[in-house]
Amino acid sequence: MTQLTQSPAWQALSQLSGNLPHMRKLFADNPQRFEQMSLKQCGLFLDYSKNRVTDAVLQQLLALAEEAGLEQKIAAMFSGEIINTTEQRAVLHTALRAPADADIRVDGVNVVPEVQATLDKMEQFVADIHQGNWKGYTGKTITDVVSIGIGGSFLGPKIASEALRPYWTGAVKCHYVANVDATSIAEKLKLVDPETTLFLTSSKSFGTQETLTNTLSAKAWFLANGGTQQDVAKHFAAITSNVAKATDFGIDETNIFPMWDWVGGRYSLWSAIGLPIALLVGMDNFRALLAGAREMDAHFASAPFSENMPVLMGMLSLWYNNFFNAQSHVVLTYDHYLRGLPAYFQQLDMESNGKSAKMDGSQVDYSTGPVIWGGEGTNGQHAYHQLLHQGTALIPADFILPLQSHNPLGEHHIQLASNCFGQTQALMQGRTFDEAMAELKNSKLSDAEKTVIAKHKEMAGNKPSNTILMDKLTPQTLGALIALYEHRTLVQGTIWDINSFDQWGVELGKTLGNDVLARLAADGDCDALDASSNGLINAFKKGNI
Numbered sequence: 001m002t003q004l005t006q007s008p009a010w011q012a013l014s015q016l017s018g019n020l021p022h023m024r025k026l027f028a029d030n031p032q033r034f035e036q037m038s039l040k041q042c043g044l045f046l047d048y049s050k051n052r053v054t055d056a057v058l059q060q061l062l063a064l065a066e067e068a069g070l071e072q073k074i075a076a077m078f079s080g081e082i083i084n085t086t087e088q089r090a091v092l093h094t095a096l097r098a099p100a101d102a103d104i105r106v107d108g109v110n111v112v113p114e115v116q117a118t119l120d121k122m123e124q125f126v127a128d129i130h131q132g133n134w135k136g137y138t139g140k141t142i143t144d145v146v147s148i149g150i151g152g153s154f155l156g157p158k159i160a161s162e163a164l165r166p167y168w169t170g171a172v173k174c175h176y177v178a179n180v181d182a183t184s185i186a187e188k189l190k191l192v193d194p195e196t197t198l199f200l201t202s203s204k205s206f207g208t209q210e211t212l213t214n215t216l217s218a219k220a221w222f223l224a225n226g227g228t229q230q231d232v233a234k235h236f237a238a239i240t241s242n243v244a245k246a247t248d249f250g251i252d253e254t255n256i257f258p259m260w261d262w263v264g265g266r267y268s269l270w271s272a273i274g275l276p277i278a279l280l281v282g283m284d285n286f287r288a289l290l291a292g293a294r295e296m297d298a299h300f301a302s303a304p305f306s307e308n309m310p311v312l313m314g315m316l317s318l319w320y321n322n323f324f325n326a327q328s329h330v331v332l333t334y335d336h337y338l339r340g341l342p343a344y345f346q347q348l349d350m351e352s353n354g355k356s357a358k359m360d361g362s363q364v365d366y367s368t369g370p371v372i373w374g375g376e377g378t379n380g381q382h383a384y385h386q387l388l389h390q391g392t393a394l395i396p397a398d399f400i401l402p403l404q405s406h407n408p409l410g411e412h413h414i415q416l417a418s419n420c421f422g423q424t425q426a427l428m429q430g431r432t433f434d435e436a437m438a439e440l441k442n443s444k445l446s447d448a449e450k451t452v453i454a455k456h457k458e459m460a461g462n463k464p465s466n467t468i469l470m471d472k473l474t475p476q477t478l479g480a481l482i483a484l485y486e487h488r489t490l491v492q493g494t495i496w497d498i499n500s501f502d503q504w505g506v507e508l509g510k511t512l513g514n515d516v517l518a519r520l521a522a523d524g525d526c527d528a529l530d531a532s533s534n535g536l537i538n539a540f541k542k543g544n545i
């Protein structure tokens with residue numbers, strides 16, 4: 001057993017997990033449960049009362065966080081210590097939204113002035129595009145932006161853009177290209193005109209195969225459709241920490257926005273990587289997004305653990321993962337604009353906490369990051385919710401609902417909310433056999449048949465969920481919501497003693513992909529690898545099965 005699993009809090013939690021009353025009883029015994037187990041912060045309201053927790057459990061979960069040194073880890077992150085030890089990097093996405101007068105040092109240099117200068121450069125760029133001062137090669141204004149990037153250089157901006165659709169200014173349209181599959185870029189290029197399109201390459205490393213290949217294809221298309229080499233500067237810009245590589249690639253240095261190695265890709269939408277968001281919603285709204293995240297940062301850094309939203313959410317999810325063997329966690333957004341958020345949280349959490357080596361290199365002997373998945377409500381209710389209610393796996397859920405809709409139309413929103421609350425209630429209370437039998441009272445079935453049907457209708461309930469409410473989905477509340485999940489990730493990574501900020505598994509995939517690429521391009525059959533890999537490579541070379 002490791003230090004973590006031997007710790008007093010872990011041992012106490014282990015004991016408690018086997019001795020908990022059903023949530024129905026917990027609610028019946030304590031009419032104050034909702035008031036006691038909910039909190040409001042940063043424009044978000046969290047109801048965590050529908051969890052398998054008692055005061056004693058919460059106390060031990062918070063003790064576990066303390067024993068694991070969470071307070072110190074939070075302070076270390078905010079102050080720019082090298083907490084990404086395998087890459088020797090600070091982790092400072094919080095500096096991207098820090099107050100302009102903050103002093104946050106990396107290698108003795110305050111990084112806040114360059115963050116602010118980049119925001120100012122973005123502001124100027126957005127104004128130039130929106131006001132038509134930035135002209136394409138034939139003197140026309142820019143109407144379309146094609147954002148090329150993948151992973152963290154894609155999903156955050158894409159999901160935030162989608163979420164903030166009610167705030168789009170209409171000045172430009174934005175198209176996202178990520179996959180190296182030619183179909184992705186080919187379909188987007190069908191929608192745009194070279195005279196009025198700006199290509200924005202987002203790549204921290206400027207070395208990612210998919211992004212470079214897509215940018216090359218965009219450039220080839222531009223040159224084949226009227227643009228010349230001299231016109232490239234008017235139509236290609238980049239966001240990267242590798243300025244030399246971007247200029248070698250042919251991007252004009254004045255069109256390059258900086259990125260820093262102290263920002264992880266999946267935490268980067270707050271940097272110039274978020275430029276497509278700013279182009280869609282305007283810089284004031286982009287700054288409001290930052291302000292929402294900043295508010296959550298301040299809360300996370302200062303609130304006692306018992307009132308700290310990211311800490312509570314992180315510890316509750318860990319409770320099910322480590323003590324109830326819950327292998328996945330579902331995020332259910334009851335808002336069409338937030339339909340992409342589960343995919344974004346999936347990348348954030350699974351790339352961060354999908355690890356099995358501890359900080360000192362030894363192996364964990366407990367489970368770490370669960371599978372994160374989900375989708376928009378109510379759609380999921382007619383699909384995978386069946387398994388949430390009656391499947392054999394325990395899947396804790398987060399329900400997210402804005403109280404006011406951006407599209408107040410008839411009865412839609414009240415119905416949406418009723419479904420959201422109805423689901424959390426059904427998950428919690430389930431349906432007893434007696435209740436199911438009572439529902440069948442007037443049916444014409446025999447008693448034996450009723451018993452069988454009632455057995456199928458019976459639901460254990462006691463399925464945990466959090467409900468997150470906000471008045472309305474705004475740039476500010478979105479910023480707070482995303483920062484909440486970012487910090488929740490750090491909380492869990494700290495307890496598990498893993499590095500939430502590297503991604504060596506992904507890197508191996510990149511390396512082997514490049515090796516295979518060379519073999520696919522080489523002449524003759526491949527016989528150097530395992531039989532399956534050889535067979536697949538040779539089938540591709542042959543071009544038919």
Ligand SMILES: O=P(O)(O)OC[C@H]1O[C@](O)(CO)[C@@H](O)[C@@H]1O
Pocket residue numbers: 150151152153202203204205206207208211264265266503506507
């Ligand atoms: O921004 P880059 O350097 O092109 O990297 C893209 C993505 O690739 C990864 O390294 C791995 O998927 C992510 O962490 C990153 O966001």
